[in-house]
Amino acid sequence: MEGWTGYSCDRECTSGTFGLGCARICHCNIPGCDHVTGLCFNQSNGCKDGWKGPSCDTECSLGTFGQSCAARCHCRTPGCDHETGVCTHSLSVCDDGWTGSACNQECPFGTFGRLCSYECHCNNMGCDKVTGHCLNQQDACAEGWTGVSCDKECDLGFFGVSCLNVCHCLVPGCNPVSGVCNTSECERGWSGYACNISVQGEMEKDVSNGIIHEYGIISAICVGLLLVISVAVNVWMCVKRKRTRMSDNADNEPCYENVQHRQLSSPTTSQTCDATATPPGYEELQFRNATRKAYENVTYENSYDSVELRAGGNSTARL
Known part of the structure; x- marks a missing residue:
């Protein structure tokens, strides 16, 4: 009968054993299991290293080891101790990219290959622990190194x-x-x-650089000369336009035409009128392009046959 032993099957299985004839052993992490089913009394603590199952009586499968067989060994020749993880074959080494006595530790950063004996010199992010290829191929190797894995020193x-x-x-x-x-x-x-x-x-x-500097100086001089010439041309054109307007104004200066006059009664044969005084017999004078109401520098001779009028400027009309 399971869970009992003795000639009369009247004694319970001792601690750590269970089943028919108490032949099975439970490997609970905290000792103690049901003498019939083998279930550990404290399921939350799991099984001892190298064992698994509800009764902790099943050995870890090939390539696994440790508590509840949660760890994995990476031996080049498969097989390791189910409790410690040490490779079963004495001459066996770890797979590439792994190290440690149980071959369950990845190569440290910057190393790869068998026994993690190679170094990769990638600029960023390190390299694949097995092949050594840089994880970021866009980045170049660190100074002094080359190759896909950046593990070759410069030639x-x-x-x-x-x-x-x-x-x-x-x-x-x-x-x-x-x-x-x-x-x-x-x-x-x-x-x-x-x-x-x-x-x-x-x-x-x-x-x-010297040629460029000289070209820069020459260019600056040329630009300066062009500015000076431009200013001179503009000044000359302004002066020319001003002279042209003055010449046109001189050509268009008004003259006297058809000035009606009458004989003056002064007994004097020759007289010069004051430009500021109003002459006797004041009349409005008709000009070709203007009307003026002032006599200036009036001179008359011999029975008043001739009168010379000066109207504010240089124009002259004889009567």
Whole structure:
């Protein structure tokens, strides 16, 4: 009868055993299980390492181990101890990307491969723990490294990010990160702490900058001359237009026509009238283009046959 033992089957199974003839063992994390069914008295604490099931009497399946068989071992040759996780085969190592005595720990950041013995030098986000490929392929490798996994040091004569820069050292060889030559001299025609600056290129750059500077000065002078010429032309045109208007006004100056006059009664043969006084016999004078009501500088001769009138300007009419 399950849960009992003895000749008369009158004794309960001892602690940790259950079932028919008390032949089964329960591996509860906290000892104690039902002597008939084997159920652990404290189900919340689970089973001991390497066991699983309601009665904690089932060994972990291949590749798993630990408490309630929740851990997994990554042995290259499958199989590990169901309690400790140590690979069963003594010569077996962990799968690529895993490490630890039970091969259940991923490679640390920046390492990959078998036994996590390789380093990847990706700029950001690290690399795949198995292949070593950078997780962000858009980013270049860190300075001094190249390759898909950024695990290859720059070749001789190259340095910098993804080994894209060349150092021109007199004796080949430079630091793969900084580019500083292993010796202190550069090849002829090169300069800089990494011997990566072309002397000829710098000279051409200086010449180019000088030419650009000279062109800038010449352009500024030309613009200044154009401004001066423009101002001079505008002034000349203004003066010309003013003179033209003055000439037109002179041509259109009004003259006297058909001035009616009468004989003056003065006994004097010759007289000059005061321009500010009102002359005797004041009459309105008709002009060709204007009407004026003032006599200026009136002179009359010999029985008043001739009268010279000056009307405010230089125009003259004889009567």
